[in-house]
Amino acid sequence: xxxxxxxxxxxxxxxxAPAAPAAPxxxxxxxVVFNLGREEYAVPIGQVREVVRVTDVTRVPHAPxxxxxxxxxxxxxxxxxxxxxxxxxxxxxxxxRSRVVxxxxxxxxxxxxxxxxxxxxRLGERSVAAPPEEVRSAGGEAVTGVARLDRRLLILLDxxxxxxxxxxxxxxxxxx
Amino acid sequence: MSAPDNPFASLMADYxxxxxxxxEEVVERVIxxxxxxxxxxxxxxxxxxxxxxLHTVKGNSAMMGLAPLQELAHxxxxxxxxxxxxxxxxxxxxxxxxxxxxxxxxxxxGATAGPIPEIIPAEFAEEVRAFLQAEQGSRxxxxxxxxxxxxRQVDRRATRAVGEFGGDGTITTIRVDSHRLDxxxxxxxxxxxxxxxxxxAARPLLNRRRATDESAxxxxxxxxxxxxxxxxxxxxxxxRLLPVSTLFGRFTRQVRDLAHSEARQVRLExxxxxxxxxxxxxxxxxxxxxxxxxxxxxxxxETPEERAAVGKPVEAVISLRAVQRSDRVLLTVSDDGxxxxxxxxxxxxRALGLAPVSDSPSRAELLALAFLPGLSxxxxxxxxxxxxxxxxxxxxxxxxxxxxxxxxxEPGRGTTFTLRLPLTVAVxxxxxxxxxxxxxxxxLADVAETVRVGEQTLHQVARxxxxxxxxxxxxxxxxxxxxxxxxxxxxxxxxxxRSSPRPRGLMVDAVLGHQEVVVKALDPTLGRPPAIAATTIxxxxxxxxxxxxxxxxxxxxxxx
Numbered sequence: 002x003x004x005x006x007x008x009x010x011x012x013x014x015x016x017x018a019p020a021a022p023a024a025p026x027x028x029x030x031x032x033v034v035f036n037l038g039r040e041e042y043a044v045p046i047g048q049v050r051e052v053v054r055v056t057d058v059t060r061v062p063h064a065p066x067x068x069x070x071x072x073x074x075x076x077x078x079x080x081x082x083x084x085x086x087x088x089x090x091x092x093x094x095x096x097x098r099s100r101v102v103x104x105x106x107x108x109x110x111x112x113x114x115x116x117x118x119x120x121x122x123r124l125g126e127r128s129v130a131a132p133p134e135e136v137r138s139a140g141g142e143a144v145t146g147v148a149r150l151d152r153r154l155l156i157l158l159d160x161x162x163x164x165x166x167x168x169x170x171x172x173x174x175x176x177x
Numbered sequence: 178m179s180a181p182d183n184p185f186a187s188l189m190a191d192y193x194x195x196x197x198x199x200x201e202e203v204v205e206r207v208i209x210x211x212x213x214x215x216x217x218x219x220x221x222x223x224x225x226x227x228x229x230x231l232h233t234v235k236g237n238s239a240m241m242g243l244a245p246l247q248e249l250a251h252x253x254x255x256x257x258x259x260x261x262x263x264x265x266x267x268x269x270x271x272x273x274x275x276x277x278x279x280x281x282x283x284x285x286x287g288a289t290a291g292p293i294p295e296i297i298p299a300e301f302a303e304e305v306r307a308f309l310q311a312e313q314g315s316r317x318x319x320x321x322x323x324x325x326x327x328x329r330q331v332d333r334r335a336t337r338a339v340g341e342f343g344g345d346g347t348i349t350t351i352r353v354d355s356h357r358l359d360x361x362x363x364x365x366x367x368x369x370x371x372x373x374x375x376x377x378a379a380r381p382l383l384n385r386r387r388a389t390d391e392s393a394x395x396x397x398x399x400x401x402x403x404x405x406x407x408x409x410x411x412x413x414x415x416x417r418l419l420p421v422s423t424l425f426g427r428f429t430r431q432v433r434d435l436a437h438s439e440a441r442q443v444r445l446e447x448x449x450x451x452x453x454x455x456x457x458x459x460x461x462x463x464x465x466x467x468x469x470x471x472x473x474x475x476x477x478x479e480t481p482e483e484r485a486a487v488g489k490p491v492e493a494v495i496s497l498r499a500v501q502r503s504d505r506v507l508l509t510v511s512d513d514g515x516x517x518x519x520x521x522x523x524x525x526x527r528a529l530g531l532a533p534v535s536d537s538p539s540r541a542e543l544l545a546l547a548f549l550p551g552l553s554x555x556x557x558x559x560x561x562x563x564x565x566x567x568x569x570x571x572x573x574x575x576x577x578x579x580x581x582x583x584x585x586x587e588p589g590r591g592t593t594f595t596l597r598l599p600l601t602v603a604v605x606x607x608x609x610x611x612x613x614x615x616x617x618x619x620x621l622a623d624v625a626e627t628v629r630v631g632e633q634t635l636h637q638v639a640r641x642x643x644x645x646x647x648x649x650x651x652x653x654x655x656x657x658x659x660x661x662x663x664x665x666x667x668x669x670x671x672x673x674x675r676s677s678p679r680p681r682g683l684m685v686d687a688v689l690g691h692q693e694v695v696v697k698a699l700d701p702t703l704g705r706p707p708a709i710a711a712t713t714i715x716x717x718x719x720x721x722x723x724x725x726x727x728x729x730x731x732x733x734x735x736x737x
Contacts, residue, residue: 059720060615062660063706071700071712071720076367078712078720080702109702164702 017045017072028126034119034155037085038093041119043148043155050103050110052118055095069114074103082113087163088143113163122155124148129157187354189289192241199230200282201426203253203505206230208429210260211271227257234281244404245298246284252305259312266312273308276303279430355456358417362603363412365406366695369604372402373716414455414601421499421508422450424459424466432495434469441478442492445470449499454506455601458578462508462598465571469510469594470495472568477514477592487589489513504600505622511593517586519543539600541678544584546570576727577710578602579620579696597622605696605713605723609689610672612656613663616721618694618713619683623676623726627688630671644682646673653682659708659729676727683729696723 032043033052058070058081067087071078081101085092098117103110129146143163148155206223213220236248253274260270280301284293376399383392425447436443454462478484478493485491495512519540526546531545538546550569568584575582580598599622601606607618608627628646635653636643642653642665657663668684694713699705710725 057719059722060661061703061706061712061722062708065702065704068703071703073714073720076714078697078700078714080700082702090730109700111702122482127572164514 015166021093027141030124030126030157032122032124032155032157033102034122035100035113035115036117036119037088037090037115041155042084042158043122044102044104044113044158044160045126046121048104048106048160050105052144053101053103053112055099055101055114055177072112074110074132077110079103079110079112082112082164084113084115084163104160106164109164111137111164113160122150124150124155132156178351181217186289189241190354191352192237192243193285193288194235195289195636196234196285197282198423198426199234200278200285201248203227203230204275204282204368205426205429206280207271207274208433211275213355214267214271220537224257224261225562231257232370234285241288243293243476245293245295246281246288248302249277249281249284249298251640252302252309253281255309259309266308270308272313273305275430275433277305279434282430290624298358338603339502358413358456361413365410366697367604369406369410369695370714370716370718372406373469374401376401377716410604411477417456417458418453418600420453421459421506422447422449424462425450425497425499425664427463428497431467432474435471435474439474441474442481443474443478443480444492444494446494446495446496447498451500452499452506454598454601455603457602458598461574462576462596465574465596466497466508466510468571470497473510473512473592477512477516477654479515496713501600506598506600508596508598509593510596511591513591516588516590516592517544517547517584518588518648519586522546523616527623544586545582545679572727577606579622579710581622581727603696605694607692607694607713607723609692609715609721610670610683610685611687611689612668612685613661615660616689616715616719617656617685618692618721618723619672619674619721619726620676620710621691623674625680628671628673630682632667632685642682642684644671646671646680646682651680651682653684654729655684656685659683660724674726674729681729683726694721694723 013161016091024087024177031046033049034041034043036042044140050147053074058072060070061068061080064070064080069081069083071080073079079101083092093116096116099114100118101112102118103112128150129148132144132147142154144159145159146157148157206227209223210220211228213223223678225640231250231254232432234253235247238244238246238250247691256270256274258276260267260274280298284298287293314542315660379395394523398575429445429447432443432445473495477489478495479489481491484493493513495510498507498509498511500503501509522543523546526549529549548568550567572582575596575598578598579602582594582596584592584594586592605618606621608621608624610617622641630644634644642655643650644653645651651673654664656668658665663686668686670685670688671682672685672688674681674683692715693716697712697714699709699711703709705727709726711723715721
């Protein structure tokens with residue numbers, strides 16, 4: 002739960018600060034927003050192919066850590082990344098709102114298992130602040146920034162980093 | 178899985194696809210010629226097609242604008258012509274011919290990778306021209322005339338690119354980019370999965386109603402679809418089969434060159450080149466076969482002096498054979514060298530802590546140890562075989578293709594490696610089992626038997642489960658423990674696996690029956706988990722893992 006608490010604390014500070022007026026030439030970020038617990042996360046829309054309901058996910062023995070398994074996406078086998086455990090959050094039960102965000106990361110298709118998917122949003126680049134140090138370390142460098150959107154706080158994720166850190170470790174092989 | 182975007186790249190791939198086999202045939206023939214001329218034997222038949230082969234390569238190279246290759250093929254053609262008439266310069270000429278044909282093959286093979294080097298073929302062509310001039314003065318006049326004639330032929334060839342015409346003017350042969358065949362295979366796989374889903378979804382419906390006209394019609398339609406897809410699969414597989422000679426062709430020169438540099442006298446005998454295998458398998462078989470041939474030359478075959486001393490013919494024979502046995506193809510690589518040293522293998526295995534299961538291991542068990550990592554028995558590291566590649570890597574790449582490799586060897590008499598390969602890689606006959614709620618597909622070729630096991634037949638020996646099977650005590654592995662890291666549980670069925678040196682048992686909760694599954698490669702994001710070979714989609718749309726049973730067996734070997 003580290004990330005959540007720290008971010009909330011940080012959010013309080015951000016919200017009290019006056020928002021900078023958006024300059025006309027400011028770069029706009031186009032983001033897909035999803036939920037993990039109470040927190041809202043955002044990833045660039047350019048990397049998201051689609052959002053699908055969670056169908057059966059088959060476990061793969063000895064798969065890398067945080068890979069929940071594989072699912073059938075219209076005849077294609079899609080590995081599903083457990084974003085919660087990857088970010089150090091407690092696992093959650095699947096619900097009716099659970100979704101898989103199908104993303105293209107480093108030319109690979111990967112499904113991101115999230116609690117729910119919110120809206121697509123635009124954000125001025127300047128409203129993104131660097132994440133506090135504690136947040137960054139908990140997210141394994143995958144958190145690249147935080148941004149204020151009205152009274153909400155978005156946590157921006159870098160998908161390459163999210164996947165890289167999870168693919169490098171493999172679960173141990175049981176010995177008999 | 179799409180065709181190359183660049184039309185030139187696709188043309189270049191076609192060019193290589195057509196010319197490489199021709200160039201390889203040239204290599205084989207000139208090596209044979211060299212031998213025949215040295216022996217003073219009949220050579221005309223071997224020589225006759227060479228000009229035509231080189232001529233085609235030259236024409237195609239010209240069409241692709243590959244001037245260095247065109248020039249190289251041209252001088253070789255002249256050289257072949259000269260040596261066909263003259264008897265004096267043959268010795269030196271034959272060596273030149275072998276080198277040139279090898280160079281031609283290498284350059285064609287590399288043509289898709291980047292620009293063709295110009296200096297090497299140009300220098301070689303110069304060398305050949307000097308040789309030709311020394312042998313037979315100037316022939317400039319006839320050269321010019323021939324060149325013009327050839328250009329006319331090249332122009333004619335350019336008009337046909339995609340098809341070949343039959344006697345009545347209709348197109349009888351079409352060349353198709355192999356990527357398109359791959360895509361077709363993928364679509365077929367999806368259609369087969371869809372059919373299985375349809376069948377599974379309709380089953381409760383058909384069972385519930387007592388055969389009404391509608392349900393009978395649905396049933397018939399599903400069965401009809403299944404039959405058609407089966408035929409489609411057979412026909413598509415057929416189009417993907419290539420003769421193994423396309424693969425064997427390149428070995429003649431490699432064996433000759435390596436034998437030369439290792440100071441061995443070796444003859445390569447090839448048989449069964451017409452046996453056919455799926456293109457994917459052929460593509461991926463080259464490397465393991467090169468390793469086996471290299472091993473045979475460097476480690477298997479004795480020096481000519483050693484051979485003479487033990488009364489063997491000085492010239493060693495390596496034979497490469499292919500034969501089809503029902504739905505498998507057997508490839509064997511045999512040599513008549515010194516054989517594998519099983520004593521050394523055992524010593525090495527003990528040193529590495531990989532000792533065999535029993536105290537007095539059988540010869541078969543000892544030989545099987547040779548495939549374990551770290552057991553290469555090389556005495557010296559040579560330029561070619563010293564790449565750190567052992568038999569374990571060979572076995573791994575054969576397993577990746579759904580095949581098995583075994584070895585037989587007799588001290589002083591030689592070694593034979595046998596590769597058993599499936600005809601196709603796309604569809605796998607498997608046994609579906611269930612462990613802790615997940616289904617797994619076990620390749621049927623790896624299954625010796627499935628038995629129901631009572632508590633009294635299972636024993637624990639030093640935490641290792643053992644079972645009596647056909648008068649043999651075999652180790653058993655708990656499916657849940659091996660596949661999910663779960664605690665061993667009592668499971669009623671044992672799948673006896675024969676993919677490792679000794680049979681092993683895998684305990685499962687249920688055996689769900691035989692099923693043909695469409696193999697889907699493991700996604701790279703999943704890494705290379707041990708025990709899993711690939712994935713598949715079952716009739717209900719869920720994904721199941723296909724087990725790599727040999728690697729399950731390895732886990733047992735290591736601890737037993």
